[in-house]
Amino acid sequence: MTRYSALGLLRGGFDGHKSWTRAWRAPEPKPRYDVIIIGGGGHGLATAYYLAKVHGVRNVAVLERGWIGGGNTGRNTTIVRSNYRLPQMQDLLEFSLKLWEGLSQELNYNLMFSQRGALFLGHSDSDMTMLAQRGDSLRCNGVDADLLTREHVRRLCPLLNMSESARYPIHGGLIQKRGGTARHDAVAWGYARAADALGVDIIQNCEVTGIDMEGGRAVGVRTSRGAIGADRIGICVAGNSSLVAAMAGLRLPIESHMLQAFVSEPVKPMIDTVIMSQSIHCYISQSDKGEIVLGGDPEMYPSYSQRGVPMRIEEVAGQAIGLVPALSRLRMLRCWSGVTDMSFDGAPIIGETPVEGLYLNGGWCYGGFKATPGSGWLYAHALAKGVPHPVAAPFNLERFASGATIDEAASGPLPQSR
Amino acid sequence: MFLIACPYCGPRSQAEFAYERPVEAAAHPTDTSEATILALYTRTNARDFEDELWRHAYGCRAWLKIRRHRVTHEIAEIRLIEATA
Numbered sequence: 001m002t003r004y005s006a007l008g009l010l011r012g013g014f015d016g017h018k019s020w021t022r023a024w025r026a027p028e029p030k031p032r033y034d035v036i037i038i039g040g041g042g043h044g045l046a047t048a049y050y051l052a053k054v055h056g057v058r059n060v061a062v063l064e065r066g067w068i069g070g071g072n073t074g075r076n077t078t079i080v081r082s083n084y085r086l087p088q089m090q091d092l093l094e095f096s097l098k099l100w101e102g103l104s105q106e107l108n109y110n111l112m113f114s115q116r117g118a119l120f121l122g123h124s125d126s127d128m129t130m131l132a133q134r135g136d137s138l139r140c141n142g143v144d145a146d147l148l149t150r151e152h153v154r155r156l157c158p159l160l161n162m163s164e165s166a167r168y169p170i171h172g173g174l175i176q177k178r179g180g181t182a183r184h185d186a187v188a189w190g191y192a193r194a195a196d197a198l199g200v201d202i203i204q205n206c207e208v209t210g211i212d213m214e215g216g217r218a219v220g221v222r223t224s225r226g227a228i229g230a231d232r233i234g235i236c237v238a239g240n241s242s243l244v245a246a247m248a249g250l251r252l253p254i255e256s257h258m259l260q261a262f263v264s265e266p267v268k269p270m271i272d273t274v275i276m277s278q279s280i281h282c283y284i285s286q287s288d289k290g291e292i293v294l295g296g297d298p299e300m301y302p303s304y305s306q307r308g309v310p311m312r313i314e315e316v317a318g319q320a321i322g323l324v325p326a327l328s329r330l331r332m333l334r335c336w337s338g339v340t341d342m343s344f345d346g347a348p349i350i351g352e353t354p355v356e357g358l359y360l361n362g363g364w365c366y367g368g369f370k371a372t373p374g375s376g377w378l379y380a381h382a383l384a385k386g387v388p389h390p391v392a393a394p395f396n397l398e399r400f401a402s403g404a405t406i407d408e409a410a411s412g413p414l415p416q417s418r
Numbered sequence: 419m420f421l422i423a424c425p426y427c428g429p430r431s432q433a434e435f436a437y438e439r440p441v442e443a444a445a446h447p448t449d450t451s452e453a454t455i456l457a458l459y460t461r462t463n464a465r466d467f468e469d470e471l472w473r474h475a476y477g478c479r480a481w482l483k484i485r486r487h488r489v490t491h492e493i494a495e496i497r498l499i500e501a502t503a
Contacts, residue, residue: 242463251460256488301437301472304465304489309419311433344459400459413458416437 001197003108023189024196029203029228033061035383036221036230038208038244039237040064041073042184043361043368045191045202046376047236047383049107052198054377055384060200061230062192063223065207069188072239075338076369077261077283077295079274081118081179082143085134088394088406089347090141095391096374097178103373109190111182112288117273118179119148119156121323122171127278131174138176148173159270159324167322168280181274181285187372211247211358218248218358234359234383239339240304241362248355252362253344253400255415259298259366260308260337262316264330266290275323282319284327292330294320298340298366300416308337340366342415345405350375350392351382359383360397420491425498426478434476441469441483465489471499 002008002021012019035051037044040062051057062068080100082093104111122128128147135145153173154162162170192202203225210222211233220229235244245252266289275284283295296316299309313335321328343349343363348371353360361379364371378392388396399405400413411417421429445457462468465488472482485495 242461243465246462246464251456251462253459253461255461255463301432301470302440302463302468302488303491305491311419311431401455414439 001108001193023193024202027201027203029061029063029206029223029225030201032220032229033201034059034230035232035234036060036228037062037234037236038221039235040068040188040192040202040204041071041236041238042069042187042191042372043238043375043379044234044236045188045195046372047234047361047379048200048202049191049195049198050377050380051384052195052200055380057384058199060195061228062195062200062202063206063208063221063228064202064204067204068192068202069185071237072338072340072368073184073188073372075261075336076184077285077293078181078184078287078369079118079179079283079285080113080182080370081176081274082370083118083120083134083138083145083174083176083179084408085137086406086408087137087141089408090138090143091391092348092374092378092395093371094141094143095377096371099373099377100182101178104190107190107194109186109193111186111190113180113182114288115178115180117156117175117177119153119173119175119273119275121153121160121168121173121275121277123168123277123279124171128171131172131278135174144176144178146175146177148175156273157271157275159326160275161323161325168277168319175273179274181287183288184369191376208244208247211244213248213355217356232357232359232383234361234379236361236379238341238362238364238368241341241360245353245360248353248358250353250355252360253349253397254363255302255342256304256339257298257301257342257416258303258305258307258337259295259340260312260316260335261293261295262313262335263287263291263293263333264327265333267292267330270326271324277323280319282316282323284320284324291333292327298342304339306337306339308335340364344400344413344415345407346409346411347406348375348395349397350378350395351388351397353397420493422472422482422484422493423496424474424477424480424482425496426480427474430474430477434474435482436473436475438471438473438481441471444471467494
């Protein structure tokens with residue numbers, strides 16, 4: 001792997017940028033691997049990278065139906081934070097956030113990780129009580145959180161509508177200063193390049209059509225490019241987990257819903273933090289290109305359509321303008337929709353399945369992007385050692401039957417009420 | 419977004435309706451605990467037609483059984499739920 005550096009960029013300036021080589025190979029699939037990862041999104045590529053780097057398992061293939069990072073990795077609102085309510089979720093996402101810090105250097109790839117702060121707004125006394133409770137819980141667990149007064153929020157985001165008659169009156173907020181955003185495509189590409197350099201085969205345009213079983217054990221996959229054997233197979237296809245698991249006869253606690261996001265035309269810097277809210281579902285941030293990135297509620301019914309819904313665009317736009325009136329003059333550039341793996345408690349599933357040799361990483365609901373490095377690390381641990389990492393242990397598949405669910409929103413076992 | 423033809427109210431926006439769960443997820447009092455866990459906590463979740471329970475939450479509040487495609491959102495059948503369902 002040629003290391004990227006300022007000097008290399010300078011050299012490129014002299015030779016018309018003709019000397020850049022491809023960042024990862026395009027190998028033909030081998031007949032057999034130690035580990036096959038189904039799904040070349042951020043999580044799958046991160047898993048392959050940590051398998052090779054941390055565990056020395058280098059005979060690994062990542063199989064991707066389309067192109068890497070073309071699914072939910074490229075469809076999220078790029079927010080990274082770890083300020084969750086329950087300790088299991090805090091441990092998981094803080095583990096991930098610590099990996100984010102320094103990841104660009106480790107991968108030698110600029111992920112544009114920007115710790116610009118993730119701010120939750122409170123719009124009422126009860127919102128502020130909830131935010132204070134969450135902040136306390138975070139600080140007790142060693143995660144940073146700062147409760148902000150209305151005046152603090154005003155200074156941090158002067159463009160917010162702070163008037164008494166605002167549609168969403170602002171009483172204060174809770175900020176995680178280490179939170180922020182990262183460039184989502186770069187995460188997939190950075191992990192792909194680093195994994196490839198360690199010998200991992202990244203095989204694109206390779207759709208898995210079946211899972212071969214022998215005596216109740218998963219021993220390989222059938223793909224659009226032939227059959228491939230493996231000692232261990234990891235499903236990592238959030239959005240389509242149920243479909244791949246069904247190839248091995250499994251039924252999962254997952255329903256696929258759709259979630260939309262939007263970007264505006266690029267404008268000069270106007271919002272330098274991530275704005276979220278305790279009461280309304282509207283996420284506002286500004287990309288490094290200057291586009292305002294907006295996200296909102298998922299649709300509350302199952303769908304694989306990957307098509308947006310006009311009603312939701314109107315709702316999110318209304319909320320965003322209610323919070324930041326200056327956004328009202330912006331033209332939207334595009335909107336899109338991803339398929340979210342909605343689990344029954346709002347928490348992901350990482351680890352073994354009842355089928356020997358088959359592992360699952362999915363159920364990330366609409367919060368998978370921020371967990372990419374941690375998810376990869378923990379999943380690689382399970383795939384390499386056959387036992388879960390302590391941080392991932394609570395996120396097992398059996399927790400639904402045993403009642404040990406991790407219900408962040410405390411909303412009961414329905415995927416649409418997350 | 420799509421229209422749902424409520425048997426009482428006629429074609430109305432999907433926004434008036436609340437998705438409840440698939441029909442396969444209905445647990446019955448006589449089920450074993452294994453069957454109840456399967457019904458409550460697992461789904462087929464196919465890229466295909468599935469039978470679903472919906473409520474006309476912001477309309478007549480009727481409970482409906484809808485056969486709907488999970489990719490195209492095409493609705494093949496809408497029925498009122500009878501007392502025995």
